[in-house]
Amino acid sequence: MHRYRPTPIPGSEITAEASYYRRRDILRMGAVGGFSLAAPSLAFSATELAAKPGGYDPKEELTAEADATSYNNFYEFGTGKADPAAKSGDFNPTPWTVKVDGMVGKPAEFDLDALMALGLEERIYRMRCVEAWSMVIPWIGFPLASLLDRVEPLGSAKYVAFETVVRPEEMPGQRGIFQPLNWPYVEGLRLDEARHPLTILSMGLYGKTLPNQNGAPVRLVTPWKYGFKGIKSIVRITLTEEQPASTWNRLAPSEYGFYANVNPEVDHPRWSQAVENRIGGGGFFGSNERPTLPFNGYGDEVASLYEGMDLKANF
Template identity: 60%
Template sequence: MPIFHVPRINPSEITPNEVFLNRRNLIAGAAAAGLAAVLPKGSAAAAKLDFAKSPLSTDEAPTPLEDVTSYNNYYEFGTDKGDPAANASTLTTKPWTVAVDGLVARPTEFHLEDLLSSVALEERIYRLRCVEGWSMVIPWIGFPLSEVLKRSEPLGSAKYVAFETVVRSEEMPGQKGLFQALAWPYIEGLRLDEAMHPLTILAVGLYGETLPNQNGAPIRLVVPWKYGFKSIKSIVRISLIEKQPETSWNRQNSGEYGFYSNVNPQVDHPRWSQATERPIGTGGLFAKRKPTRLFNGYAEQVAHLYTGMDLRKFY
C-alpha cells in the first residue's frame, strides 16, 4: 500500500483572495456592458464555488489567473495559444450531461448540476506540465474521478477508461474546415488504476470559480503526473472498456505521443528535450527554465503504478 506524504501549503505563496477578487472585479466592471451581448444562449458567467482546501495540493505559488486563462491548447477553438480565449465563448455549457457506460453494472447519464450537488468539491493546487516544455501551477476545483466510476460499478473485465470530448462544429471553430488539426472527437484514456488514483480529478473550476470555456468548461479531467494533453476537456462520455483505447495524439503520431505520456525528463520528445521546462507567468519567453521532475514531482504518490515497466518503451 503506497504511503502518501502530504505537502503543506504555505499561505504566503498563494495569491491573496482580496487581491484576486479586486482584480477580477475591475476586469468584470470594464467588460460587463459588452459581455451579455456576446455570450451565447446557455453560456454563463463565472460563478463562485463552495469548496474545501485539499491536503494533496502542492506548496508552489499558482500561476497568475490571466496566464492560466489566456495561454493554453484547445484545438477545437484554434491552434494558437490565444485562440481558445478568443473563440471559446461560442460554446454552450449549460445544460450539460456526461454519459458513463461500457463495462459497468449501472450505466448512467449524469446531468452536471445533479452530479455537483452530490459531491464535495476541493481545491487542488496542481502542477501542470505541457509536452511542449512549458508549465503552470493551477488551483483547480474538483472531485476525484473515482467517485463517478464507483457509482457506475465497474465490472471485473474493465481495465481501462476512455474519455470523449463534445463535438459541436457550429460552436467550436477549430472543428470546421477542410484541414483539421486532429480527428474529432478528441479522445483520451487511462488505465483503470490510474483513473481510480486519488490524485486524478474531474475539475469544474479554477481560482475559486467555475471553469472558463477556454480551460475545458464545464468539466474536464486533470491527471497531474501526465503531460497536459492527457487531461481531456469538455467531457461528454466516460466509458469503461477491456482493451487499451485509442487516444487523439497517439493516433495522430504514435512515435511522439505515447498512451501513458507520464512526465519524464529522461525521455525526450523526438524534436526537443524534456529535461527542463519554462514556467508561464514568470518572465514570458525569457523565463528561466527549471528542471523537470519525474512524474511532474508526484513520483512518491504514483511511481508504484508503473513498477516493472520500461518507461522508455511505455512512454
C-alpha cells in the same frame, strides 16, 4: 440506461439553498457569451475548500489566473495558445450530460446537477501541469473514482476511455476542410490510474466555474502526465477491457505515447523534455526555465502504479 439521482445526505451536510442556486446562475452565465474572469465564486470559498481533507497542495506559487485562462491548448477552438480564450465565447456548456457506460454494472447519464452533487465533495487541488511549459493551477474538482464508484465497474474492465464534445457550429477549430485532428478528441487511462486520488474531474479553478477555454463544464486532470492527457468538455466515459485510442498517440505514436507520464529522460523527437518553462513571472519564455521532475514531481504518490514497467518504452 438510467439517470443517476443522488442518495439522501444528512441535513447538516446540505449546501445552503441560496448558494446552490447561485452555482446554477453561474452556469447560466456561461450560456450567454462565455464565462468572465469576474464571474462570481462557487458555493464554497477557496478557504473553505482548502480546509477540506483530500485536496493537494505542492506548496508552490500559483500561476496568475490571467495567464492560466489565456494561454491554453484546446484545438477545438484553434491551434494558437490565445485561440481558446478568444474564440470560445459562442460555446454553450449548459445543459450538459456525461454518459458513463461500457463494462459497468450500472451505466448512467450524469447531468450537471448530478455532477454537482458529487461536487459536494469538491476540493482544491493546487497542481503542477506541464507540457513544454508549466503552470500551478488551483483546480476545483473531485476524484474521478467517486464517479466510477456510482456505475460499479466490472471485474473485466481494465481501461477508461474519454470522449469530448463535437460542435463545429460552436467550436471554430472543428470547422473547415483541413482539420489538425480527428474529432472527437479521445483519451484513455488504465483503470488503476483513473481511480488514483490525484486523478480528478475539474469543474472549476481559482474559485470560479471552469471557463470555456479551460474545458467547461467538466474536464480531466492527471497532474503527473503531460497536458494533452487532460481531455476537456467531456461527454462520454467508457470502461473497456482493451486499451482505448488516444488522439495524439493515434496521430503520431512515435511522438506521443499512451501513458504520457512526465519523464525528463524521454525526449520528444523534436525537442528536449529535460526542462520546462514556468508560465508567468519574468516572462513566457527563457527566463523561467527549470528542470522537469519525473512524474512532474508526484513520484511519491504515483510511481508505484508503474512498478516493473520500462518507462522509456512505455512513454
